[in-house]
Amino acid sequence: xxxxxxxxxxxxxxxxxxxxxxxxxxxxxxxxxxxxxxxxxxxxxxxxxxxxxxxxxxxxxxxxxxxxxxxxxxxxxxxxxxxxxxxxxxxxxxxxxxxxxxxxxxxxxxxxxxxxxxxxxxxxxxxxxxxxxxxxxxxxxxxxxxxxxxxxxxxxxxxxxxxxxxxxxxxxxxxxxxxxxxxxxxxxxxxxxxxxxxxxxxxxxxxxxxxxxxxxxxxxxxxxxxxxxxxxxxxxxxxxxxxxxxxxxxxxxxxx
Numbered sequence: 001x002x003x004x005x006x007x008x009x010x011x012x013x014x015x016x017x018x019x020x021x022x023x024x025x026x027x028x029x030x031x032x033x034x035x036x037x038x039x040x041x042x043x044x045x046x047x048x049x050x051x052x053x054x055x056x057x058x059x060x061x062x063x064x065x066x067x068x069x070x071x072x073x074x075x076x077x078x079x080x081x082x083x084x085x086x087x088x089x090x091x092x093x094x095x096x097x098x099x100x101x102x103x104x105x106x107x108x109x110x111x112x113x114x115x116x117x118x119x120x121x122x123x124x125x126x127x128x129x130x131x132x133x134x135x136x137x138x139x140x141x142x143x144x145x146x147x148x149x150x151x152x153x154x155x156x157x158x159x160x161x162x163x164x165x166x167x168x169x170x171x172x173x174x175x176x177x178x179x180x181x182x183x184x185x186x187x188x189x190x191x192x193x194x195x196x197x198x199x200x201x202x203x204x205x206x207x208x209x210x211x212x213x214x215x216x217x218x219x220x221x222x223x224x225x226x227x228x229x230x231x232x233x234x235x236x237x238x239x240x241x242x243x244x245x246x247x248x249x250x251x252x253x254x255x256x
Contacts, residue, residue, distance in 0.1 A: 006200035018191040080137035147175040
């Protein structure tokens, strides 16, 4: 089985217009979608698409109108990358626990046939408080280092009310292996003002680690949601500018 669990840390670092740092411990599941039916077999507290303390629910993820998540991801990748996408799909994501799931971002990977190297990836972001989803696909650009893929592009989606739309993104990914890392660098007028980092270490997806994940992080995504709103309050109190959703601005032609 290639699926596993990852444990590690999320950190945010804002340099302007006010300094502010955020970090918290997390666990995430890395699931190969064709292994779903076997992942939680004989696990008392974990299941797929049924009520339990924890588990995977299709409705929590990309294009829920398509029954098979892997098919949905391949369709979106095919549309955005302008080529026919075939091959295994995996996802790094938060699972639902105690009936609640929220993912600020989930990462989907298209793999070569022997599942040793990604050939494409998709990041799906959910903004808050609007609850909108946005998917961005990339070819896995190996360059000099096949386990790393870097991507620069203009911001297209309103994520935080404390970051405007006139932003350049620099996203850097390490291939999921013993460790996984995603770094997101935001620039305005060619100056870095915000960075976000996800650093994770692999553990086997077994009964012991599933029990530890549930005991250590029983309300994982609820706590993520609380952290977002708590830090939004702090940013507001620090006097950071507030940017309303572009859809609320009649004069804005910027896509959301």
